Amino acid sequence: MSSKSLNQPRKESDRHDAKKWYSAILARPEVGPVGVMLLLFGMLGYFSIPAGEFSLNPFSGEGFNALAIRNNLRVISQLGIVAIGAGLLIISGEFDLSIGSMIGFAGGVMAMILRWGFAVVIPYVSFEGGLHIETYTLFKITDVSPLLAICITLCFTLFFGWLQGFIIVKTGLASFIVTLGGLFFLRGLTEVCYRAFNKKPDQTAGSTTVTEIPDIKNIVNIPGHGELERDVAKNLPQEELLDLLKTVPEATILKLTEKLTHINEKVAASKTLLLKSKGVKGLEKALENATASGNEGMIAILQDKIANFKIEPATAKAVSDVDLAKAYIDTIHSARPVANFFGGDIMEPLFNWLYFTVDWNVNNYGNQFADGLYSCLMIWFLLALICYVLLSQTQAGNWIYSTGGNLNAAKANGVPTNKVKISLFMFSAFCATMFAACQVFETNTADTAKGNLKELEAIAAAVIGGVVLTGGFGTVVGIIVGAAIFGIAKEAFFYIPGVDGSFYRVFLGIVLLASALTNENIRKRVIGSA
Amino acid sequence: MTDKKPLIEISKLVKKFGSFTALNGVSLNVYPGEVHALLGDNGAGKSTLIKVLSGVHSATDGAIKVDGEEVHFNSPREASDAGIGTVYQDLALNALTSVTRNFFLGREIKKGPGALGIMQMNEMNEITIREMKKIGINIANPEQPVGTMSGGQRQTLAIARAIYFGAKILILDEPTSALGQKQQMEVLKTVKRVKNLGNIAIILITHNEIHARLVADRFTFLSLGEVIGSGLSSELGGDDVKRLMAGGADIGDLAKELENVT
Numbered sequence: 001m002s003s004k005s006l007n008q009p010r011k012e013s014d015r016h017d018a019k020k021w022y023s024a025i026l027a028r029p030e031v032g033p034v035g036v037m038l039l040l041f042g043m044l045g046y047f048s049i050p051a052g053e054f055s056l057n058p059f060s061g062e063g064f065n066a067l068a069i070r071n072n073l074r075v076i077s078q079l080g081i082v083a084i085g086a087g088l089l090i091i092s093g094e095f096d097l098s099i100g101s102m103i104g105f106a107g108g109v110m111a112m113i114l115r116w117g118f119a120v121v122i123p124y125v126s127f128e129g130g131l132h133i134e135t136y137t138l139f140k141i142t143d144v145s146p147l148l149a150i151c152i153t154l155c156f157t158l159f160f161g162w163l164q165g166f167i168i169v170k171t172g173l174a175s176f177i178v179t180l181g182g183l184f185f186l187r188g189l190t191e192v193c194y195r196a197f198n199k200k201p202d203q204t205a206g207s208t209t210v211t212e213i214p215d216i217k218n219i220v221n222i223p224g225h226g227e228l229e230r231d232v233a234k235n236l237p238q239e240e241l242l243d244l245l246k247t248v249p250e251a252t253i254l255k256l257t258e259k260l261t262h263i264n265e266k267v268a269a270s271k272t273l274l275l276k277s278k279g280v281k282g283l284e285k286a287l288e289n290a291t292a293s294g295n296e297g298m299i300a301i302l303q304d305k306i307a308n309f310k311i312e313p314a315t316a317k318a319v320s321d322v323d324l325a326k327a328y329i330d331t332i333h334s335a336r337p338v339a340n341f342f343g344g345d346i347m348e349p350l351f352n353w354l355y356f357t358v359d360w361n362v363n364n365y366g367n368q369f370a371d372g373l374y375s376c377l378m379i380w381f382l383l384a385l386i387c388y389v390l391l392s393q394t395q396a397g398n399w400i401y402s403t404g405g406n407l408n409a410a411k412a413n414g415v416p417t418n419k420v421k422i423s424l425f426m427f428s429a430f431c432a433t434m435f436a437a438c439q440v441f442e443t444n445t446a447d448t449a450k451g452n453l454k455e456l457e458a459i460a461a462a463v464i465g466g467v468v469l470t471g472g473f474g475t476v477v478g479i480i481v482g483a484a485i486f487g488i489a490k491e492a493f494f495y496i497p498g499v500d501g502s503f504y505r506v507f508l509g510i511v512l513l514a515s516a517l518t519n520e521n522i523r524k525r526v527i528g529s530a
Numbered sequence: 531m532t533d534k535k536p537l538i539e540i541s542k543l544v545k546k547f548g549s550f551t552a553l554n555g556v557s558l559n560v561y562p563g564e565v566h567a568l569l570g571d572n573g574a575g576k577s578t579l580i581k582v583l584s585g586v587h588s589a590t591d592g593a594i595k596v597d598g599e600e601v602h603f604n605s606p607r608e609a610s611d612a613g614i615g616t617v618y619q620d621l622a623l624n625a626l627t628s629v630t631r632n633f634f635l636g637r638e639i640k641k642g643p644g645a646l647g648i649m650q651m652n653e654m655n656e657i658t659i660r661e662m663k664k665i666g667i668n669i670a671n672p673e674q675p676v677g678t679m680s681g682g683q684r685q686t687l688a689i690a691r692a693i694y695f696g697a698k699i700l701i702l703d704e705p706t707s708a709l710g711q712k713q714q715m716e717v718l719k720t721v722k723r724v725k726n727l728g729n730i731a732i733i734l735i736t737h738n739e740i741h742a743r744l745v746a747d748r749f750t751f752l753s754l755g756e757v758i759g760s761g762l763s764s765e766l767g768g769d770d771v772k773r774l775m776a777g778g779a780d781i782g783d784l785a786k787e788l789e790n791v792t
Binding site for chain 1: 606607618620621622623624625626627631632634635636637638640642644645646647648649651675677678
């Protein structure tokens, strides 16, 4: 019999060295999703390059011009906001199907409060003149500020999130069924509220859309006129605009003049270029015809004409005082910072720099393509940053992981698992409210159908990003990537020639399944059962 | 050994569930630096006893004294505050997170307000490595998930955690069951090292008389809720242990019993 010397027995623990940095990166659950995301970005860039042009630089495509970036980032960040709430909840072992309805509900509440104000009404039974129900108005605020509207909405949504969480932890019912109830309840309640409050005196049932909300984020303080919407201010009578310009300091006017001159020159240059290409195109068409018919003389004449094609350059428009006044109104900061925070634009200096200095953010007519990015991107970024620190660095993060990973172990070690779950249900409702706030202040409308299916998209984004549905496993970075994949897939498929745009759903379905399988495998490998 | 004061004295403990008497006047003393093996068949009352000791149930009658002072527990938290640490069979570990995160689960070292405090990972990692080393396991990487550890290592982690958070009396509930041979030895080594620390009293609940004989200093045998025998390891012969394990029956009686089966 032979056996190895046991003088220095190997230990189980020796089999786990600290990982090398590269294998540590490759073992991270986000690797797969990041690969898919990069693939989609590549596809979007490659396929959006206009037909006939060749470029190896994907950023030259239409999918990556300033306007497309602005719009795609809006889709991604809106989904990202709710995906973070949904993702953290899934990591703690529960999930929330009421997110979409919560978005519709929060948007409706916010819009109606902004439109008609907020009142607390107590109904009571009155016997005077026959039995009927009277109402007593406890208090009424007619002019609600954006901040107050958001706070009141949060009171409703956070309470509802708390209630769902409370029911789930106290009764032990599956979160699927409780939040499915929430989905129907909230959507129905929203519709009922719209029909009840949003009706004109001659209507029997109200409209399910609120539209006549002022453009709050663009309310500015005009000297001599008070608070006005930007568009209204720009359409003031000419004399008043000129009067306004007199109050503007000389240096600002000089800067604005310079800016407008620059824009006008760019517009003129683009116009010249456009006219030229239009003229050349006609000649080229004629040349093609001539070549087809073999008219030698004609071909020579046309070739000569194309080579020497000249067009009178369009002259730049002169900068008028009215234009200056309008440009000045554009530079005044919003008088409603909260509304602007949620619905306005961010990174405008960067996009101005890209237009004026880099000469990139320019559309075909020479105007600025995008003024900035939607501020929901910033809100997503802030939420993601906070949640990243929360989940990976704080005690609460460890509690969330253990609540989802092994509920009994967490309880045995004194983790307040019920509080963890209820807080995350409230956080999910909070994220839905943030989504709604961005939408309401950006578009100045609200609709009962808003947020439809968002709960499932949010769950799908989280799963694609590496979150395991049974809980205890997943990261914020993964959820961010998942949302990006979801948001970009539609755009990328839209540009593929000869492919129906709806294939993006087919693609997402496959990615979702593949992600779920991969996540489960990683999870099994971690707990050592595979 | 008799000059030492017992760390925990249990005298005439009675626990009734309605009309059912689970424990009927159980007494035992456990001394620091000793392993006290608690043996008995299924239904002997071992589980009830540890549940009373760890504060899950409260005793119907009788007294528990820790360090000479009488205690009454109404919750597991009170028992653990009094220094009784129980390591259950499921170990209360989350396999998906790291060793350190499990070691400090629910008692994280943090800076900042409430649950939002930032965990001091480096400090926690150091403590985890140090405490695991004390009872004999060198972990190279405290950031590795608990799922990658062997059953024996997990057991050690749970024991180290209980000791670090102030357990003077360590109750181990069948620590060697559901483990392979090598892992069982690893756990027994850990138990021995904890014993050698000198200040901790260990109550070892087991089915396995061989394991008990290997590490225990004292034995108490339970059957149907009563103590049917106890003594120092040195006083007990192998046959005694076998007989008492089987609830007092002689091996000959058992053989006869089997013969009658047709």
